[in-house]
Amino acid sequence: MLYSDELGLPKTNHALWRLRVDNLGSEKWEYLTEEAAELDEQSSYAKHLLRNPDFQEPEPIKKEESSAYEAAVQGARFFSLLQDPKSGIFPCQYKGPMFLTVGYVGTMYCAGIPIPDPVRIELLRYIVNCAHPVDGGWGLHEVDKSTAFGTAINYVLLRLLGLPADHIVCQRARKTLHRLGGAVGAPHWGKSWLSILNLYKWEGVNPVPPELWLLPYALPIHPGKWWVHTRAVFLALGYLASVQYSCTLTPLLQEIRGEIYLQDFDSIDFCQHRNTVCNVDLYYPHTKFLDLANSVLTFYGKYLRPSFVAKYSNQRAYDLIKKEIQNTDYLCIAPVNMAFCAVVTLAEEGRDSYEFNRFVQGFNEVLFMGPNGMTVMGTNGAQTWDCAFAIQYYFIAGLAENPEFHSTIEAAYKFLCRTQFDTECVPGSYRDSRVGGWPFSTKTQGYTVSDCTAEALKAIIMVKNSAAFQDLKNEISDKRLAKAIDVLLSLQNTGSFEYGSFATYEKIRATTAMEKLNPAEVFGNIMVEFPYVECTDSSILGLTYFTKYYTYRKSEIEHAINIAIRYIKNAQREDGSWYGCWGICFTYAGMFALEAFSTVGENYLNSSNAKRACDFLVSKQRADGGWSESMKSSELHTYVEAEKSLVVQTAWALVGLLLAEYPDRTVIDKGIKFLKDKQSATGEWFFDAPEGVFNHSCAIEYASYKFLFPIKALGLYAKRYENK
Numbered sequence: 001m002l003y004s005d006e007l008g009l010p011k012t013n014h015a016l017w018r019l020r021v022d023n024l025g026s027e028k029w030e031y032l033t034e035e036a037a038e039l040d041e042q043s044s045y046a047k048h049l050l051r052n053p054d055f056q057e058p059e060p061i062k063k064e065e066s067s068a069y070e071a072a073v074q075g076a077r078f079f080s081l082l083q084d085p086k087s088g089i090f091p092c093q094y095k096g097p098m099f100l101t102v103g104y105v106g107t108m109y110c111a112g113i114p115i116p117d118p119v120r121i122e123l124l125r126y127i128v129n130c131a132h133p134v135d136g137g138w139g140l141h142e143v144d145k146s147t148a149f150g151t152a153i154n155y156v157l158l159r160l161l162g163l164p165a166d167h168i169v170c171q172r173a174r175k176t177l178h179r180l181g182g183a184v185g186a187p188h189w190g191k192s193w194l195s196i197l198n199l200y201k202w203e204g205v206n207p208v209p210p211e212l213w214l215l216p217y218a219l220p221i222h223p224g225k226w227w228v229h230t231r232a233v234f235l236a237l238g239y240l241a242s243v244q245y246s247c248t249l250t251p252l253l254q255e256i257r258g259e260i261y262l263q264d265f266d267s268i269d270f271c272q273h274r275n276t277v278c279n280v281d282l283y284y285p286h287t288k289f290l291d292l293a294n295s296v297l298t299f300y301g302k303y304l305r306p307s308f309v310a311k312y313s314n315q316r317a318y319d320l321i322k323k324e325i326q327n328t329d330y331l332c333i334a335p336v337n338m339a340f341c342a343v344v345t346l347a348e349e350g351r352d353s354y355e356f357n358r359f360v361q362g363f364n365e366v367l368f369m370g371p372n373g374m375t376v377m378g379t380n381g382a383q384t385w386d387c388a389f390a391i392q393y394y395f396i397a398g399l400a401e402n403p404e405f406h407s408t409i410e411a412a413y414k415f416l417c418r419t420q421f422d423t424e425c426v427p428g429s430y431r432d433s434r435v436g437g438w439p440f441s442t443k444t445q446g447y448t449v450s451d452c453t454a455e456a457l458k459a460i461i462m463v464k465n466s467a468a469f470q471d472l473k474n475e476i477s478d479k480r481l482a483k484a485i486d487v488l489l490s491l492q493n494t495g496s497f498e499y500g501s502f503a504t505y506e507k508i509r510a511t512t513a514m515e516k517l518n519p520a521e522v523f524g525n526i527m528v529e530f531p532y533v534e535c536t537d538s539s540i541l542g543l544t545y546f547t548k549y550y551t552y553r554k555s556e557i558e559h560a561i562n563i564a565i566r567y568i569k570n571a572q573r574e575d576g577s578w579y580g581c582w583g584i585c586f587t588y589a590g591m592f593a594l595e596a597f598s599t600v601g602e603n604y605l606n607s608s609n610a611k612r613a614c615d616f617l618v619s620k621q622r623a624d625g626g627w628s629e630s631m632k633s634s635e636l637h638t639y640v641e642a643e644k645s646l647v648v649q650t651a652w653a654l655v656g657l658l659l660a661e662y663p664d665r666t667v668i669d670k671g672i673k674f675l676k677d678k679q680s681a682t683g684e685w686f687f688d689a690p691e692g693v694f695n696h697s698c699a700i701e702y703a704s705y706k707f708l709f710p711i712k713a714l715g716l717y718a719k720r721y722e723n724k
């Protein structure tokens with residue numbers, strides 16, 4: 001039973017929610033009246049997303065008698081029901097981080113706009129249901145220990161959303177917050193939101209002055225060279241800190257001021273707390289160098305900053321923010337900077353402006369409903385990524401020729417074709433050429449990602465060249481595929497230590513030594529782009545697949561593949577593993593590396609790198625045949641097991657071993673048995689634990705993975721051992 005139900009918290013009627021999806025993949029929940037709902041049937045995927053009892057599952061099969069192929073088919077049957085047949089996407093709640101909802105609620109509070117009741121009720125439920133079962137606090141992400149950041153921010157949210165201070169949930173959370181030293185211990189972004197909400201003072205927040213944007217681009221410290229997310233967040237945050245934006249102090253805020261600190265608000269000397277961070281929160285402590293820079297910049301801001309410079313740099317920041325808004329049609333790169341940009345727009349244009357209202361509407365695209373309530377997602381979805389995998393894995397599992405899945409593949413393929421970028425960013429945005437690339441979520445969001453481009457490209461080529469889909473061949477021209485190759489090749493790093501690798505959104509633009517200036521305290525590796533093995537692996541498989549069918553830039557592609565493979569081999573650890581940054585963790589990276597090797601013909605028998613990678617994976621198999629890596633691996637950079645074997649982890653390990661043609665069948669049989677045992681007779685696999693991670697410390701759920709990777713593993717197995 002959910003905690004919110006135990007407490008008797010209000011709940012909306014989940015039969016009245018509808019998910020509206022458009023052709024470009026935007027996902028918006030709407031709450032209908034009962035009369036309207038009668039005329040408007042809830043889609044099958046919405047029913048499943050809310051775990052409503054009237055979701056129609058596939059007919060059960062006799063599991064004991066079924067082959068791996070049949071298990072894959074049944075899994076695909078279930079997963080296909082989760083697709084929106086019109087747009088082709090697989091909507092899901094992309095959740096985990098516990099510091100995003102403050103962006104929406106905080107912005108609305110600043111603007112004095114009440115949150116619609118059904119949304120307010122479900123946001124509350126979600127936060128309450130995520131409270132730590134022992135101490136009632138919250139962490140950076142859903143499965144984290146309680147931290148000052150998570151607890152302070154989510155406590156404030158509960159209060160802004162209408163929970164009274166003497167409610168048991170607030171009481172427990174307050175106790176934990178006080179035990180953690182109160183809200184002064186919140187890290188930089190926490191302090192920033194509290195300052196925006198007039199619950200803290202900007203003088204106690206370390207500066208990120210917009211003046212940085214006035215420096216010559218040649219300097220490695222220029223923000224235009226930072227990682228896109230960090231650049232985007234600090235652009236808007238820099239503006240807000242510079243103008244010391246804070247909302248009107250209301251009686252409610254006055255009360256909250258009295259609840260989140262250990263001492264009286266007016267007696268706190270906020271200047272003294274710039275560097276106060278609760279020990280439990282701290283993942284990446286400041287370097288001495290950063291502390292020094294912060295002191296100098298604080299002194300500058302307080303005593304030396306001429307007002308004309310302040311005005312000029314704020315204007316410069318706002319100009320860049322407007323470009324970000326234009327390039328992403330108000331979505332911004334992700335909900336963190338979206339909310340900061342919304343507050344900047346509120347300050348500049350006013351609450352009744354067209355621009356600010358676009359943001360208010362835009363938030364509907366990142367709010368997502370689930371059985372536990374509503375939350376702001378990590379991005380506006382995972383549309384492209386999931387579609388690219390679904391197509392590829394249906395093909396790999398031999399399901400593409402099966403007419404039963406024709407329409408699923410067709411719709412996902414058409415979505416990918418629609419999603420390729422065909423316009424450039426406005427000049428002066430510090431952005432690369434994007435025409436030909438693909439994003440992680442939607443075309444509107446506007447940011448190319450290397451591996452998303454490669455995976456989408458591969459999926460499209462599969463469909464385009466399949467006899468079963470000849471009628472769809474012209475949905476996308478070969479010229480557009482060539483454009484994708486141009487983008488992909490332009491993203492390969494050719495600097496010294498990262499030679500041959502791929503980063504996420506851009507080439508690495510400045511030295512990773514910039515990490516010494518990372519001010520975020522709770523995340524690692526955020527300052528500049530970084531070479532990622534998974535992004536490199538996906539890029540390899542996109543490039544190799546392209547050369548199977550096309551001759552465009554062939555020798556350059558071959559060179560790119562060679563140096564990328566060399567990079568992967570050099571990045572392999574002594575024990576045969578790789579540290580994965582976007583999934584958990586060594587298992588995820590091992591699978592991707594073995595897949596990349598397999599595309600250039602390297603496997604267990606002919607490659608010592610592949611052999612060592614397999615031996616590493618096999619050494620981690622558990623007695624029940626499954627694999628089980630914990631989020632702790634990502635934090636600690638060493639393999640840590642979770643309590644029980646996990647479906648997605650097991651599928652990842654099996655995919656790697658099968659693609660590497662690992663010779664000992666008993667190992668693989670045991671894993672396959674585990675996957676089959678965990679599947680329901682109707683084809684479903686259930687959620688175990690978050691599968692993804694970012695910046696080393698924050699877990700995030702990829703809800704489609706529990707279908708996609710088992711289908712792939714079972715399909716590969718069927719091909720190899722069942723002659724399918």
Ligand SMILES: CC(C)=CCC[C@@H](C)[C@H]1CC[C@@]2(C)C3=C(CC[C@]12C)[C@@]1(C)CC[C@H](O)C(C)(C)[C@@H]1CC3
Pocket residue numbers: 229230233334336378379385440449451452504523526534535582693694695700
């Ligand atoms: C530190 C900040 C700004 C936090 C906001 C969250 C974003 C940074 C996260 C949320 C989702 C996220 C993990 C994502 C990625 C980057 C960072 C994101 C956008 C990428 C695109 C990186 C490349 C990866 O291979 C993959 C495609 C899986 C992910 C997808 C989600």
